[in-house]
Every structure is written in C-alpha cells, then in structure tokens.
Amino acid sequence: MNLDANARYLESHEWSRQEDGLIVCGISDHAQESLSDVVFVELPEVGTTFSKGDVFGVVESVKAASDLYMSMDGEIVEINEALEDEPEVINSDPYGAWMIKFKPSDPSQWDSLLSPEQYQEVAEAEE
Amino acid sequence: MAESFNRTRLYQWHVDHGARMVPFAGWEMPVQYATGPIEEHRLTRRSAGMFDIDHMGQITITGLDAERFLNRLVTIDITKMKENEAAYALMCYENGGIVDDVFIYNLPDKWFVVVNADNLAKDYDWMYEYDDGMKVKVDDVSLGIYMLALQGPRAIELLQHLTPADVTNMPRFSALEAEVAGHKTLIGRTGYTGEDGVELFFSSNHVEEIWQRILDTGVETGIEVGPVGLAARDSLRFEPGFSLYGHEINENITPLEANLGWACDFDSDFIGKAALLEQKEKGLTKKLIAFELTDKGVPRQGYIITNEDGHEIGEVVTGLYAPTVDKYCGHAFVPPEFAKPGTPLNIIIRNKPKAAIVVKRPFYKPAYRS
Numbered sequence: 404m405n406l407d408a409n410a411r412y413l414e415s416h417e418w419s420r421q422e423d424g425l426i427v428c429g430i431s432d433h434a435q436e437s438l439s440d441v442v443f444v445e446l447p448e449v450g451t452t453f454s455k456g457d458v459f460g461v462v463e464s465v466k467a468a469s470d471l472y473m474s475m476d477g478e479i480v481e482i483n484e485a486l487e488d489e490p491e492v493i494n495s496d497p498y499g500a501w502m503i504k505f506k507p508s509d510p511s512q513w514d515s516l517l518s519p520e521q522y523q524e525v526a527e528a529e530e
Numbered sequence: 531m532a533e534s535f536n537r538t539r540l541y542q543w544h545v546d547h548g549a550r551m552v553p554f555a556g557w558e559m560p561v562q563y564a565t566g567p568i569e570e571h572r573l574t575r576r577s578a579g580m581f582d583i584d585h586m587g588q589i590t591i592t593g594l595d596a597e598r599f600l601n602r603l604v605t606i607d608i609t610k611m612k613e614n615e616a617a618y619a620l621m622c623y624e625n626g627g628i629v630d631d632v633f634i635y636n637l638p639d640k641w642f643v644v645v646n647a648d649n650l651a652k653d654y655d656w657m658y659e660y661d662d663g664m665k666v667k668v669d670d671v672s673l674g675i676y677m678l679a680l681q682g683p684r685a686i687e688l689l690q691h692l693t694p695a696d697v698t699n700m701p702r703f704s705a706l707e708a709e710v711a712g713h714k715t716l717i718g719r720t721g722y723t724g725e726d727g728v729e730l731f732f733s734s735n736h737v738e739e740i741w742q743r744i745l746d747t748g749v750e751t752g753i754e755v756g757p758v759g760l761a762a763r764d765s766l767r768f769e770p771g772f773s774l775y776g777h778e779i780n781e782n783i784t785p786l787e788a789n790l791g792w793a794c795d796f797d798s799d800f801i802g803k804a805a806l807l808e809q810k811e812k813g814l815t816k817k818l819i820a821f822e823l824t825d826k827g828v829p830r831q832g833y834i835i836t837n838e839d840g841h842e843i844g845e846v847v848t849g850l851y852a853p854t855v856d857k858y859c860g861h862a863f864v865p866p867e868f869a870k871p872g873t874p875l876n877i878i879i880r881n882k883p884k885a886a887i888v889v890k891r892p893f894y895k896p897a898y899r900s
Contacts, residue, residue: 439550440566442851443828443858445880461880464826465761465851468880487826496568497881 404434404526408497411474414525418498419474419516426475427505427515430462432497433526438464441493446482451518453477455512459503462493475512477505491522537738538584539676548781549759555647557585560759567761571853574766578682579758580744587650588731589657589671591641595664600641601812603660604634605785607798614705616718617794621656622802626784626809630658631773631793633720633729635705641701642716644677644729646775651867660801680744680755681727681766683897686719688726688753692743693717697728702898711736711743722763724770769852770863771820771892777831777847778818778861785862788818789804789891797852816844817869820891822859823877827885829860835886843868846877855893864888 409417409529416434420427433443434454442462453473462470486492492500507513509516531586535558544551548564549823563570565629573579593775601608603621611617615636621629630649645653650672659666680689681805689697693715695708700719716731732740748755758766764774773779779788786794786809788832794806823829829849837843849860860877868875876883 428777440568442568443826445827463851465765466561468828468830491568 404436404523405498406519406523408519409494411513411518412522412525413472413474413516414522416479417472417474419480419491419513419514422504425480426477427501427504428505429473429501430471430493430497431522432528433454433493433529434497437498437529438462438467438469438509439494440465441490444457444486444490444493445485446484447479449479451479453505462490471502473505473508474516475505476509479503479505507521535583538582539734540582540741542737543758547757547819548579549757552754552760553737554760555585557647559585560757562759562761563757565756565766566641567759568726568853570756570758570762571765573589573754573756574682574725574762575759575854576683577754578680578685578688578727578748578892579723579756579762579766580741581679581681581763582732582741583677583679583729583759583763585647586673586677587645587647587670588651589643589645589650589654590669591643591657591666592639592669593664593666597640599645599664599666599791600634602800603657603799605794605800605802606634607795607861608634609798610795613638614737616705616720620779620785620790620793621653622785622800622806623781624654624802624805626786626805627781628775628779628783628785628788629653629781629788630762631775631779633718635716635718637707637716642731648670649775673733673789674734676737678730678737678741679721679723679727680730681721681725681758682755683725684753685717685725685727688744688748688751688755689717691751702726706788708742711740713740715740716764721729722772723766723767724772724892725893726898733767747789752783764848765852768819768848768850769854769892769894771894774848784812784864787816795821814866816863817866818847819864819869819888820859820893821862821875821877821886822857822889822893823884823886827877827879827884829879829884829886831878835862836876836878836883837868838874838876840876840883843875849877852893856874857893859889859893
C-alpha cells in the first residue's frame with residue numbers, strides 16, 4: 404500500500420492535499436486496490452457547495468459503485484474531466500488522479516483529517 | 531461463513547495466485563485475480579484464458595428410454611444430434627418459463643448434460659419428476675467430474691500441445707474423448723466467451739496436474755495464457771450476447787421473450803411447447819433488448835428503464851462496462867414496441883435518467899462464427 408506523505412485522509416479512503424489555498428481530493432492506493440478495475444467516476448458540477456461528509460461523487464468498479472465523501476466543507480472549483488475518459492488512471496496513479504478541487508469554507512477542518520500514519524492503521528486493519 | 535460453501539480443488543491455487551474468492555451459487559469462486567477483470571477479459575480475447583468452472587453441474591442420462599426421456603425435457607430435438615455432438619438447449623416448465631439452460635452432449639454410451647451450478651438440484655429433481663415409468667437412469671455425476679474451460683484465439687493451439695487427439699480439426703460443437711496431459715478427458719469444442727476454445731471434463735483427481743500443465747505449456751510455447759475469474763467470465767459472455775440464468779433467463783421468462791426461439795424446435799414435442807405456441811400466437815408482452823448508454827454511467831442489474839416520456843417500461847438484467855467494445859451497456863426487458871434498434875431509452879442511475887439507445891445484438895460477433 405502506497406501513501407502520499409503530504410496528504411491527509413478520511414476513514415472512507417479519500418485523500419486530501421492542500422494546494423494554493425484549495426483542497427485537492429482523490430482516493431487512496433488502498434481504495435483503488437480494493438475496488439479493483441475502475442470503469443467510471445461521476446463527479447459533481449463546478450460551483451456545488453458541500454459539507455464535510457457529503458457524497459460528492461461515485462466511483463464505479465467492475466462489480467460495485469462506491470460513494471466519494473467530502474473531507475471538509477467547501478465549494479467545488481474544478482473537477483478532473485480527464486477521468487471521464489480514462490478512469491483507469493485511478494488504478495494506475497491514485498495520488499495523481501485527483502478528482503475534485505474545492506475552496507474550503509472552514510480551513511480548520513484540515514486538522515480533523517487522518518495523518519498518513521493514522522490512515523495506514525485504518526487501511527491495514529481492513530486487510 | 532466459509533464453512534457453508536463448497537470449494538473446488540483449485541481453491542488454494544486461486545488464493546495463492548492473488549484471487550479474490552466470492553460466494554457464487556453455493557461455491558467460493560475466484561471473481562478475479564491480481565491483474566484484474568479487465569485484463570483477464572482482454573487476455574482471453576487476445577490469446578487464451580483458463581476458467582475453473584467446477585461449480586457447474588453434470589448429469590448423465592442412460593437407459594433404454596434415455597433419448598425419448600431427454601427429448602421431452604429439452605427444447606431442441608436431440609434425435610437430430612449426431613454422436614459426439616454438443617448442443618445448446620433449454621428446459622422449460624409447462625408454462626414456458628425456463629428451468630435452466632443446458633449443454634447436451636450426445637456421447638456413445640450416454641447423454642451428458644451440463645447445467646448451471648445454482649440450478650443443479652432443481653434440474654435433477656425436475657428430470658426425476660418426469661420419468662413416467664420410462665426405463666431411464668438420471669445421475670448427478672458433478673462430484674467426480676472436474677470442469678475447466680480454455681478459451682481464446684490460441685486456446686486450440688495450446689491444447690494441441692497437450693493431447694495426441696486432433697483438436698485442431700474438431701468442428702465447433704463437437705466432442706471427443708482423448709488424453710489431455712496424460713489423463714482421459716472429454717473435450718468439447720464449446721465455450722461461453724465468444725472465442726474459440728474448449729471445455730474439458732475429467733476425473734477430479736487430476737485437476738491440479740492438468741491446470742498446471744496448461745500453464746506450463748503456455749510458458750514453454752510462448753502462448754500467453756492465464757486464469758480468468760467470474761467477473762471477466764461475465765463480461766466475456768455478455769459481449770457475444772449469451773444468456774446467464776438469473777439475468778436474461780429465469781422461471782418467469784420464456785425462450786421467446788429471451789430471443790432464444792432459435793434454440794426451440796417446434797417440430798419436436800417438449801415440455802412447455804404448448805405455452806410457447808400460445809405465446810407466439812398472442813404476441814409477447816416483453817422482449818430482451820441490448821442497449822448502450824449515450825450518456826456516461828454504469829448500468830447495473832435492477833436499474834429501472836423509462837421511455838422518453840419518463841414512464842417506467844422495464845428493468846436492466848445485465849449491466850456493465852464491456853471492455854472489448856468499450857461501452858457502458860447491458861440487456862433489459864421492455865415491451866416489444868420499445869425493442870427496435872434505435873429506440874431512445876433512459877436508464878435511471880442513482881435517481882437520474884441517463885440517455886441510452888436500443889442496439890442490435892450482439893455487441894461482439896463470436897470469433898468462430900465468421
């Protein structure tokens with residue numbers, strides 16, 4: 404299982420990174436591996452506002468659909484449209500295959516996310 | 531949980547080779563291996579895939595009246611089958627609903643019927659009920675017989691290295707008994723992938739050796755071959771338009787509704803024929819269609835289908851991303867007026883209508899049918 408040391412995580416396996424005042428999100432290596440081949444990802448519209456814990460999208464593998472959760476409150480400012488045509492990048496490069504960028508409305512929520520070490524424990528407990 | 535499921539003799543091999551085991555029809559079967567279902571699908575289309583399908587059932591029918599007995603049970607006319615020929619057929623209830631779909635082998639000393647794992651007990655009981663005092667013996671021989679499939683454009687070439695028999699020149703849907711890797715095997719030039727290939731039946735005691743010999747021979751000859759799980763088996767059978775019991779067919783669906791009229795010989799007397807003739811006369815109320823999404827999304831079994839006006843007209847029975855044709859697509863039952871290719875539909879995915887269109891079947895023309 405690979406981890407991005409610069410990211411923070413949710414127990415539901417989404418990673419978040421801080422970039423230029425925005426939060427960038429995707430799913431972890433552990434998540435892509437348990438999903439196996441990703442065949443589709445459904446992303447929100449730019450401008451949508453979500454609260455921490457809301458479902459912002461869905462990732463679909465060959466056998467199942469899984470919800471994607473917001474790590475913090477915020478407004479979507481960009482989505483990775485390239486994933487529509489190449490969802491398999493989520494498998495091959497999970498930390499490069501970002502899904503959304505959002506502007507956080509409460510940056511202090513960052514501190515509630517799991518550190519790489521904490522997330523590793525969560526993921527390993529699942530294996 | 532694991533205690534209540536059957537395991538094939540290759541269970542440990544699968545686990546050791548990165549398989550994910552899932553419950554299927556009372557068995558713990560590999561749904562995929564480490565490379566993932568899409569690569570397994572592509573491997574089968576490009577070279578050769580091997581399938582542990584020992585969960586499938588086999589029933590033999592012998593005795594003086596065996597032919598007469600079986601011919602009443604199935605929708606084809608088996609009296610027209612030559613020796614060592616295999617054929618696809620259905621077993622129907624009196625009302626035309628489908629008991630199971632089966633592959634029948636006309637072997638020199640018996641009729642050999644391959645049935646779905648989930649339906650084995652039901653099929654056996656159904657056959658038993660209909661013996662009507664005929665001189666016939668119905669035996670479930672599934673336990674002692676192992677079933678493997680080797681499928682793909684290079685499957686025959688690969689198998690030819692393992693048997694003295696001339697499999698290269700075997701016609702499609704023929705069977706022969708020969709040694710494979712030194713063990714007596716019934717070879718059927720049949721399969722469920724839309725590719726050329728074989729299904730092999732042999733004594734369960736030899737499976738580890740035969741399985742390994744196929745893999746080793748692949749390495750020695752440079753013919754790419756690898757194990758394929760149930761997920762890819764599903765996408766491989768879907769693309770050429772083959773039915774899967776519990777999806778395209780079940781006890782509430784007739785062969786006519788499922789586009790399987792070609793597997794019914796109405797010159798032959800079979801159980802369910804009267805109901806099917808009546809249905810032909812009256813017209814169908816639902817029909818199996820293939821569709822593809824023009825919007826993006828993954829259809830799944832059970833999703834609702836609506837017409838352009840938003841009225842519910844049917845339900846998805848198979849839905850997936852089909853790797854070879856690179857489409858989000860599926861099968862569904864709709865009233866016949868919506869079954870014409872080109873008809874626009876909506877698939878309701880997570881409460882949102884996604885545009886789809888009825889398309890001609892199959893998505894993938896079987897390689898051996900050219």
